Amino acid sequence: MFQFMTTPRIIFGEGxxxxxxxxxxxxxxxxLLVTGKDLSRSEIITSYLKTQGMRYQHISVTNEPNIAMVEESAVVARLxxxxxxxxxxxxxxxDMGKALAAMVTNTGDLYDYVEVVGRNVPIKAQPIPMIAIPTTASTGAEVTKNAVLKSAQDKVKVSLRSPDILPNVAIVDPTLTYGTDPRTSGRGAMDAFTHLMEAYVCGEPNPLTDMICEEGLRRLARSILPGCRQDNPRARADLSFAAMLGGMAITNAKLGAAHGLASALGGKILAPHSVITARLAPVVMSENMRAAKLNGRNDLLTRYRKIAQLLLEDTEAQMEDGVEWVKRMLEKLEIPTLSYYGLSDxxxxxxxxxxxxxxxxxxxxxxxTQERLVEVLNQVCYNPVNRSSSQMGDLSEMH
Ligand SMILES: [Fe+2]
Incomplete structure (x- = not known):
């Protein structure tokens, strides 16, 4: 038995x-218009609202949202x-938009509703309608049922999680990702990869998420280098599509240790979420493969082998080849090490x-176990993929 939920209306395509x-x-x-700090990106929307005689209030998000920011903005929004x-x-x-849509109708302390550090009480009132328009190919937040928020006091990232905060409409226009620099595109694509990979091998996959993950990995693998390097329309569309598929997969399957460690690390070091998950991914894959061999989990080993075959577009690829592919991408896409952000401290x-x-x-x-997670962190921190100038520069090289 499984169930599947997603954003009820998805509009996808160039322009x-x-x-x-x-x-x-x-x-x-x-x-309530929520955007990043570059207001020029949303001019297409504000000018439309003006021509329609619609009123709007603009909230600009300059940092990863924390619980206090959402509460302050919710006060403004309710007025x-x-x-x-x-x-x-x-x-x-x-994520800020999803949290605000919920907090406009659900008053009280946001800590009532968040998991892990809060009371995790289900939201009571239906959020107001929410339209999600991603400008990156990364989190797939346009089709996820959670909003990731930093808890400054607890130094962790947690989620406001409810099927009710799935956006009502996702407008996924790959041209909005055009012009994103290669490094930002690269780390976003690797976070999308980690969603697809973790959902595919997780403890509770289902036939629909398996299908979604396989197609997402296939498209991501063929387009990650050309799509991150330049505005190749097919490759950028593949990456937007793969990121959205990653969001669908994690909403209906589970994640794993890379994202578990990322939620802990995200409140402690100032690295972007995508850099953290990208750097953790190959080490967590190796750790899980080691444990799967020890426990005779051939089903899991088969899944890791399938990931490698999709990534390398080679039916003969072995599961270790998938780990090597990820390591190569970390280099080619110039994803910084976590030591750079002070992991070792x-x-x-x-x-x-x-x-x-x-x-x-x-x-x-x-x-x-906690001990194995410490070992994963040791591997990430003290045995990172070596970076050399000869390995870093050329994004045009294919795997
Ligand atoms: Fe992620």
Missing amino acids: CLRSSLSTLNQFGYSV FKPDMVVAMGGGSVL TPFDVIAKDAMKSVAIQGNPLPL
């Missing part, structure tokens, strides 16, 4: 934002009484202990 703006009219007249939230930006902006036992409390770690295909 689809401009042609689908009239969708906003279906939800009312007043818009404005919006009919809908329109969020246009990267994962942080979309953060006590590993504290990170591992916090990771054990995360929701993501429960999805790991095999239970990992």
Whole structure:
């Protein structure tokens, strides 16, 4: 038995934002517009709202959202009484939009509703309608049922999680990712990879998420280098599509240790989420493969081999080849090491202990002890993929 949920209306394609703006009219007249700091990106929306005589209040998200930021913005939002939230930006902006859509109608302390550090009470009132417009190919937040928020006091990242915060509409226009620099594109694509990979090997996959992950990995592998390097339309569209598939997969399957450790690390070092998951991915894959061999989990080993075959487009590829592919991508896409962000100065036992409390770690295909998570961190910190100038520069090289 399984169930599957996603954003009920998905509009996908080059230039689809401009042609689908009239969708906003279906939800009312007043818009809480949530964007990143570059306001010029959302001019297409504000000028449309003006021509339609619709009122809007603009909230600009400059950092990854924390719980205090959402609460402050929710006070402003409730006074404005919006009919809908329109969020246009990267994962942080979309998550902020989803949290605000919920907090407009659910008053009280946000800690009541968040997991791990809060009371994890289900949200009571239906959020206002929310339209998600991603400008990156990364988190797939346009089709996920959680909003990741930093808890400054607990130094971890946690989620506000509910099927009710799935956006009502996702407008995925790959041209919005054009012009993103190769490094930002690269780390976003690797986070999308980690979603697809962790959902494929997790403890609770289902036939639909398996299908989604396989197609996502296939498209991501063929397009990650050309799509991150330049605005190749087919490759950029593949990456937007793969990122969205990653979001669908993690909403309906589970994640694993890379994201469990990322939720703990995200509150402690200032590395972007995508860099953390990308750097953890190959080490977590190797650790899980080691544990699967020890436990005779041939089903899991078969899944890792399938990942390698999709990534290398080679039916003869072995599971270790998949790990090597990930390591090569970390180099080619110039993903910084976590030591660069001060991982070595953060006590590993504290990170591992916090990771054990995360929701993501429960999805790991095999239970990992706190000691093994410390070993994963040791590997990431002290045995990173070597970086040399000869390995780094040329994004045009294919795998
Ligand atoms: Fe992620």
